[in-house]
Amino acid sequence: MSRLLTLLFGRLPIGWLQLTHSRGRFFAAVAGVAFANLLVFMQLGIMGALNSSTIAPYAMLDADIILSSQDGNTLTDGGHIPRARMFQALGVAGVADATPVFIGNLPFTLEDGSSVSLLSFGMDVSKPSFAAPSIATSLNDLTLQSTVLLDEGTRGMPASVIADLTAGGRFTFETGGQSLTAIGTMNVGGGFLADGMMVMSDQTFLEVFPNRTSGAPNHILLHTADGVSDDAVVARLADALPSGNLRIQTMTVSAANDLAFMATERPTGIIFGFGVFMGILVGLVIVYQVLSTDVADHLREYATFKAMGYGQPFFLGIVFEEAIILAIFGFIPGFLVSVGLYAGLVSVTGLPVEMEAGRAILVFLGTLAACSLSGAIATQKLANADPADLF
Structure with missing residues (x-):
């Protein structure tokens, strides 16, 4: 040396x-x-x-702009906004399509007595373009009531359950007084707020969460028209929609703000x-x-x-x-x-x-x-x- x-x-x-x-x-x-x-x-x-x-759930969605409640801190930790904002947004120049998203935390108990919490997303299955490609192909299967897509990376979930689902099997479990059947998987992974993710139709979501209503989603996702600047549409939406308790952001800005909040305020x-x-x-x-x-x-x-x-x-x-x-x-x-x-x-x-x-x-x-x-x-x-x- x-x-x-x-x-x-x-x-x-x-x-x-x-x-x-x-x-x-x-x-x-x-x-x-x-x-x-x-x-x-x-x-x-x-x-x-x-x-x-914190930003993993964004990978499940495919949108340009998101409308959220002002009192919401992150994508998965927010209040509710009126569904009427979606119809108002569709009347703004540059907005091509819109859909509501419902989010809730759903715990259930496995056969061995251990508890698993799943961050559940209720989506309009008739609009697969708002879901990531890996999820969109399976959304049509969720038109069957009480069916869900289960996260392969769910912490605490038996490997045999995931293997069976991947091979085309089914997994039925009880939660919130309802019987749900997992008919497929996605790969997101657990985090600090939940052990994994789950996707279902908005109708199934409203059955599992009876205290929620279709008129008050957590977020509204928007697609902008081809060739139109997302920032320009955000500015138009800010002028057209009631200010009140409404936050209008591009998906990129929303994810960045979520990270900033987790790093500096949580x-x-x-x-x-x-x-x-x-x-x-x-x-x-x-x-x-x-x-x-x-x-x-x-x-x-x-x-x-x-x-x-x-x-x-x-x-x-x-x-x-x-x-x-x-x-x-x-x-x-x-x-x-x-x-x-x-x-x-x-x-x-x-x-x-x-x-x-x-x-x-x-x-x-x-x-x-x-x-x-x-x-x-x-x-x-x-x-x-x-x-x-x-x-």
Whole structure:
């Protein structure tokens, strides 16, 4: 390793030799940086799963504009709007078609006694163009009363049930005083609000949720005419429809606002963001402590170099060398352990926790920056030191 670093730096790798002189301290420092990386990776992973599960329902829908209640925070956490807004919207230039969407959380108990909650979507099955292609092909089958499409990724659902449905079988279960029959599957996955998703006709939805009425859907989806700007139609709708308790957004803007709400206003998003900050802070403190101690232990040697005419850039180079070594050696085990823990979380919780390449690169660059900052702070002691006072 010393030879490789000598070729790389074009000089004796003083930083590497100083770090590895005390093997115990070196491994402790690497473990500390790895732990900080692990902490950041886990917080970012869970936050990413929160974001993914927040916008996952949008993948089930195919629309250009969505009308929602102002008191709604996200797609699945909103109030009701009058169905009359749909007919009013159809009279606005640029709106080609519209359909209501009903959303509710439906729990039911499996044969083993465990409970599963399904975020249920009631849709007009006569308008499959408003559903994602993977779902639209099966919507026509839902014209049969009390039939549903069940999410393959439903957390806690027996694998045998999903396998049987995939093979063309049926699965009947009781919920809300009604008997429902799953006749097919879709693949969305569970999240923080429910264990999985379920799609049914709007008529079946109103039977399962007797307190809901056809005149008060959760959202109204709109298709714009070909060649017409979605933003232009949004502006026309804002002028034509009663302002009141109505939010008019493109689907893209709606999804972005959902993410912003979850990250900045929901306690879960704020907690995970704070966890990322704490991980970075832990890494800064550990690396600073290691480098500061190393500088203090070799202060006389550094003073000798300073008396010989070496300037501050030389000392910064040595400390930055140590910082980069700690960043690289700490990142690798932190990354590998995080990948294993991600896989464990997916297996146990079913949450979409994935190690994305962009996240790994971001954490590595952040680790380099944090270690370099700690190194720059640690060298301040050298900058102010007078060689004459050290001997």
